[in-house]
Amino acid sequence: MKIVFLDAATVGADISLDPIARLGQLTCYPATAADDRIARIGDAEIVITNKVRIDSGVMDACPSLRLICEAATGTDNIDTVQARQRGISVRNVAGYSTASVVQLTMAVTLQLIHHIDRMDAYVKQGRYTDSRMFTCTAYPFSELAGKQWGIIGLGQIGRHVGEVAAAFGAHVAYYSTTGRNTSGKTFERMDLEELLRTSDVVSIHAPLNDRTRNLIDRHRLRLMKPTALIVNMGRGGIINEPDLAEALDEGLIAGAATDVFTQEPLPADHPFMHLRHPERMLFTPHIGWAATEARQRLVEGIAGNIADFIGQTSKDTPTA
Numbered sequence: 001m002k003i004v005f006l007d008a009a010t011v012g013a014d015i016s017l018d019p020i021a022r023l024g025q026l027t028c029y030p031a032t033a034a035d036d037r038i039a040r041i042g043d044a045e046i047v048i049t050n051k052v053r054i055d056s057g058v059m060d061a062c063p064s065l066r067l068i069c070e071a072a073t074g075t076d077n078i079d080t081v082q083a084r085q086r087g088i089s090v091r092n093v094a095g096y097s098t099a100s101v102v103q104l105t106m107a108v109t110l111q112l113i114h115h116i117d118r119m120d121a122y123v124k125q126g127r128y129t130d131s132r133m134f135t136c137t138a139y140p141f142s143e144l145a146g147k148q149w150g151i152i153g154l155g156q157i158g159r160h161v162g163e164v165a166a167a168f169g170a171h172v173a174y175y176s177t178t179g180r181n182t183s184g185k186t187f188e189r190m191d192l193e194e195l196l197r198t199s200d201v202v203s204i205h206a207p208l209n210d211r212t213r214n215l216i217d218r219h220r221l222r223l224m225k226p227t228a229l230i231v232n233m234g235r236g237g238i239i240n241e242p243d244l245a246e247a248l249d250e251g252l253i254a255g256a257a258t259d260v261f262t263q264e265p266l267p268a269d270h271p272f273m274h275l276r277h278p279e280r281m282l283f284t285p286h287i288g289w290a291a292t293e294a295r296q297r298l299v300e301g302i303a304g305n306i307a308d309f310i311g312q313t314s315k316d317t318p319t320a
Contacts, residue, residue: 001025001310002044002064006032010050010071015295019303020048023310038062046306049077056082067091067309069302072289074207074235089309093301095156100291102160105203105233108257108282112229115139142200145169150199152192152215153206153234154181161203162187173199177206177215196223201231208235218243221252229255233288236261245271248280257282 001024008017009030020026024046032040032052041047043064047054050071056079059065068078070092083090111117118139122128128136149165151158151174162172162183173188174181175195182189192215196202202224206212216230216239224230230253232239241262247253264286266272275281289295 001046001306002042003027003046003048003306004041004044005029005048005071006037006040006052007050007071008048011295011299012290014292015299017299019300020306023303023306041065046309048302051077053077054083055079059083059086059088066313067306069305071298071302073097076208091305091309093298093305096297096301097289097291097294098157098160100294101157101205101233101288102164103291104259104284104288105157105161105205105231106164108259108284109201109203109229109231112231112255112257112282113144114141143169144201147171147200148173148198150174150190150195150202151187152195152202152204152238153177153212154183154187155205157233158203158205159183161205165201170201177212192220193223196220197225199228200225201229203231204234204238206234206238208237212238214238214240216240216244218247221247224253226251227254229253229257231256232258232260234260236264242271245275245281249276251277255280255282257284259284259288260286 003020003024003026005017005026005028007030008028017026017028029040034053037052037058038061041058041062045064046067046069047065048069048071054068054077059082065088067089068083070078070090073092073094075090075092078090080090119136122136144165145168147170149162149170149172151162151172154174154176158174162174166172171188173190173195174183175190175192176182214237218240221243230239239258244256248256272281272283
């Protein structure tokens with residue numbers, strides 16, 4: 001089997017692709033521009049993609065293609081309807097990054113609460129040495145215990161975030177973007193407006209779709225407490241980014257963090273790059289999924305999908 005990985009650099013040079021290479025003739029490209037997709041796939045039966053779009057034009061031009069492996073959980077860069085019509089299998093990897101995203105969610109939230117960067121600078125710049133006090137109360141912080149942590153999107157990641165927040169002593173509430181997810185009696189279910197009004201921290205763990213696009217806009221940001229924090233670990237576009245920038249500069253909320261953006265990488269002229277109060281915003285460059293262990297699990301998951309497909313194909317092939 002010929003296997004082509006169109007954007008192998010996305011998993012990082014430190015991660016071994018041997019589990020995939022053992023399954024066929026693997027060709028890897030660090031990244032692939034739209035104009036190069038067809039030539040690079042060629043007569044390969046299997047293509048792996050993280051962000052490179054695979055549409056009907058690519059499928060028609062690559063008739064040998066039989067399996068598209070998504071090197072992620074979301075398949076929004078693959079025209080799954082057209083693939084199904086052509087008998088091309090599409091397989092993703094679910095659950096590989098849960099622990100990684102949960103960990104980053106807590107890290108950025110605690111950074112916003114504790115101002116650790118400012119405390120660190122206070123010591124390193126000698127201000128602590130020069131002070132007469134054994135402590136510093138110039139940057140007040142609050143406890144999560146007794147506060148409300150609101151979760152938007154109660155999938156696997158959202159549930160785990162809720163469990164960790166509860167371990168800190170927070171009351172956990174959630175809004176299901178599909179209307180189908182429930183925690184039973186573990187967390188309190190709320191409608192979106194109530195969740196925003198009553199929560200001290202709101203974290204987003206939902207996919208981007210017609211229900212969630214611009215879900216959090218200026219009107220809904222105004223519902224939040226002026227002391228509240230909002231953290232987006234779902235997808236760019238769920239929060240209206242210009243509206244969030246204005247809300248932070250105007251002090252409508254206390255702070256925000258985001259790991260995801262509508263356009264990635266972030267453009268130089270984006271409102272986030274020109275905040276009047278950048279200290280209220282914390283950015284990470286779409287790394288929530290990318291712990292070393294998570295990326296290795298991803299590769300192993302892709303290899304498992306390919307092995308299952310090859311095995312199924314062998315069963316379906318008639319013997320002489």
